[in-house]
Amino acid sequence: MKEELKIRVVKGPxxxxxxxxxxxxxxxxAAPTVMPGAYIKIVEDMFNWARSESIWILGFGTGCGAIExxxxxxxxxxAYRYGVQWRxxxxxxxxxxxxxxxSTKTLKxxxxxxxxxxSPKYVIGLGSCTINGGMYxxxxxxxxxxDDYLPVDLYIAGCMPRPEALLAGFMDMKKLIRAGxxxxxxxxxxxxxxxxxxxxxxxxxxxxxxxxx
Amino acid sequence: xxxxxxxxxxxxxxxxxxxxxxNLAFVSVPQEHLRSLLLHLxxxxxxxxxxLLTAVDWLEEGQFQLTYLLSNRGKACDLGVRVMIPRDGATxxxxxxxxxxxxxxxxxxxxxxxxxxxxxxRVEEDFILExxxxxxxxxxxxxxxxxxVENYSQRPGRETHDPATHMKxxxxxxxx
Numbered sequence: 400m401k402e403e404l405k406i407r408v409v410k411g412p413x414x415x416x417x418x419x420x421x422x423x424x425x426x427x428x429a430a431p432t433v434m435p436g437a438y439i440k441i442v443e444d445m446f447n448w449a450r451s452e453s454i455w456i457l458g459f460g461t462g463c464g465a466i467e468x469x470x471x472x473x474x475x476x477x478a479y480r481y482g483v484q485w486r487x488x489x490x491x492x493x494x495x496x497x498x499x500x501x502s503t504k505t506l507k508x509x510x511x512x513x514x515x516x517x518s519p520k521y522v523i524g525l526g527s528c529t530i531n532g533g534m535y536x537x538x539x540x541x542x543x544x545x546d547d548y549l550p551v552d553l554y555i556a557g558c559m560p561r562p563e564a565l566l567a568g569f570m571d572m573k574k575l576i577r578a579g580x581x582x583x584x585x586x587x588x589x590x591x592x593x594x595x596x597x598x599x600x601x602x603x604x605x606x607x608x609x610x611x612x
Numbered sequence: 613x614x615x616x617x618x619x620x621x622x623x624x625x626x627x628x629x630x631x632x633x634x635n636l637a638f639v640s641v642p643q644e645h646l647r648s649l650l651l652h653l654x655x656x657x658x659x660x661x662x663x664l665l666t667a668v669d670w671l672e673e674g675q676f677q678l679t680y681l682l683s684n685r686g687k688a689c690d691l692g693v694r695v696m697i698p699r700d701g702a703t704x705x706x707x708x709x710x711x712x713x714x715x716x717x718x719x720x721x722x723x724x725x726x727x728x729x730x731x732x733x734r735v736e737e738d739f740i741l742e743x744x745x746x747x748x749x750x751x752x753x754x755x756x757x758x759x760x761v762e763n764y765s766q767r768p769g770r771e772t773h774d775p776a777t778h779m780k781x782x783x784x785x786x787x788x
Contacts, residue, residue, distance in 0.1 A: 504742050531767040537757040539749045540741065544767040601764065603743030 426611040431588040451576035457492035458485040462499025464525045470562045489515040500528035500541045518584040524554045547597045550583035613637040638692040658684045665717035667725045671752040674699045706732035724750040
């Protein structure tokens, strides 16, 4: 475990010494819970319509596929006209695009970022690496199928998919959300133990709380 | 380069000079003379820049080959110094006092090849891999496919095609 995560005694500015336990003090330990839908279908449909029209992407490029997201931000492809935009922090985003191969080291950061995002949240796997390992099928350091570790709503195949393919993917994502099928966050909460077991099988130096947000 | 080699050969027991280009050559040196040769090259011959430090695993010979690539900016030429060290219990002296940047390369080599560099700063810390338990992955006896199959869940249905045969079937389906 890293030095900064160990329990230690800290002296405050007023001279009082107190014990700090970073893993417990800095993070919330409560496991995720399933969020029920609205009390009536028409309201839930309205929520889903609103959600589908404001897809905010976490600007976290995990692999080489992140390069395909840059043209989408610029006038040529201009994803902003569809209500899709990129946000700098997980707190402000609701769509996580895993862009390409995910090494176990990045997976750890991706899990933390995903858990810090607000529900309802969605995951898109971009490129063949997230589907079955792609060209990294025999690599010692990349995961081979993303849906074992995070609840994936949609895959966009290709190596790499063009920006147009991403736009088509976002349109499909919108349809999924409007149909009420973007239930990734609830799926994650329901199968929390299974996801954690899978994650811990590949991340050997687990130095964070099981759920942190 | 020849001239430099002749000059150096008078001072150090150097191996043959391998000239890759007019401005790039490699020379081998025994392990115990490496440090004095590097110091000499840096301070007397103007090879002030350590471009890279890398290793090759000669599994069959039971040796690691370390290459210290130095650059002389004034003369725009590069010289690679090769050192062979035994593979079992591989240990090499650290050169972080000569070039502080070498410490980073040494951390990488320790992690990826399992070569020990006693005294190098932060060499024991994880560098790229986190929580690695197997033998170092750049060693040639490490089977990366076997490791991937054992450690990562695979999606069934993955097929591999030989590109030549596949394209032949695609383009000329009737022919065999």
